[in-house]
Amino acid sequence: MERVNVFEEFEKAGLYKAIFSRRDIRSQFTDKPIEDDVLSRVLVAAHHAPSVGFMQPWNFIVIKSNDVKRRVHESFVRANERAKAMFIDDKKRQTYENLKLQGILESPLNICVTCDKSRFGPVVIGRTTNFNMDEYSVVCAVENLWLAARAEGLGVGWVSILYDNDLTQILNLPEDVIPIAYLCIGYVTHFPESPELETVGWLPRMKLSDLIYSETWGNDCQTHLPELYKHVVK
């Protein structure tokens, strides 16, 4: 009886494979069009994310037009010029300049996922103390979308080097709607084995056991978690 709610091993394996093989994609897009039924499944997955007070504050603006993409790309170029200058260490800046940070123009589809702060009125269950909860709900939807896309063979890249004001103007967003994620989506030649920033040596993957505390901040976890498990994904 106790195992009645637990998934079968093959079901768990599918979920964990998606989690471990999901990547932020900027360079590997192909121009193969995305079938409507595949896009539909990915959006349904997003729509089944948790949301504070069941407010479902998300919208999905599906962008295929080269004109819209080009204007968003211009915003990226401006924002990235400013970002570059923030890396004062010459070597870091040089590495930064060599990184490809977005695939706005090459990916067949862009999706802007937004948060409607006014949906269902000003008082929302669970958003009474922390007013960012609706944005967090939208981020859960993005992560669902990302995992579903991976399972469907679609790469997703989240472009965060963009000015919200530009997106608001280009996409004609109403006053209470804010852009949360601008995503580039498409089939890919391959999914890299590891995150690109790990591969190029920008930052290492942290040791998970260093990130776990017991009861309060800074207390080592007394419970010995067994060898921290990772499904081998091939």
Place this chain on the structure above:
Amino acid sequence: MERVNVFEEFEKAGLYKAIFSRRDIRSQFTDKPIEDDVLSRVLVAAHHAPSVGFMQPWNFIVIKSNDVKRRVHESFVRANERAKAMFIDDKKRQTYENLKLQGILESPLNICVTCDKSRFGPVVIGRTTNFNMDEYSVVCAVENLWLAARAEGLGVGWVSILYDNDLTQILNLPEDVIPIAYLCIGYVTHFPESPELETVGWLPRMKLSDLIYSETWGNDCQTHLPELYKHVVK
């Protein structure tokens, strides 16, 4: 060749089952202890979330102590008193008062997931334009954790009616570390078929097709997405 990156149907089914059967749990917790290897898998899933600039800004404070739980619960009670008063419609407020909104004391495990704004220094790739990106990364980790927990048969409830200042004090968080999610976790008697706020008629599930726009805000999606797909979860 083109399908090389696509999951097998049974792998997809596992992922979609987790997405569609995940619930926010407040009432169904049992006191069955959580095995270390299960907890380990769930935390590894969280640790493999996307993060801006690969900064991995998360920590996980694993709470089993009744004393800590009790103090967090007191914070909830205070925050909820204030929240209640915000529902000025009598009927809504009455419904609100009858909802069980957290399982802090009944769940065997609480986890506070935090965001370290100072990890790896002030300049982080991708956090140069939008300074909330690190918080969004932590939310992606929470969603991964939530889906993995579902597959392992564990219920998760996100308690958002809490004061950040209380959590900071109770959990002794350093200055640059902010609480993002306070989660109640445990095995459950069952997972409800639908979100509780949908079941009690608080809000309906929105029609996804009403939430999708084409190119810019307000333009109906020209592409007819096929019957919006949902895996039947049994």
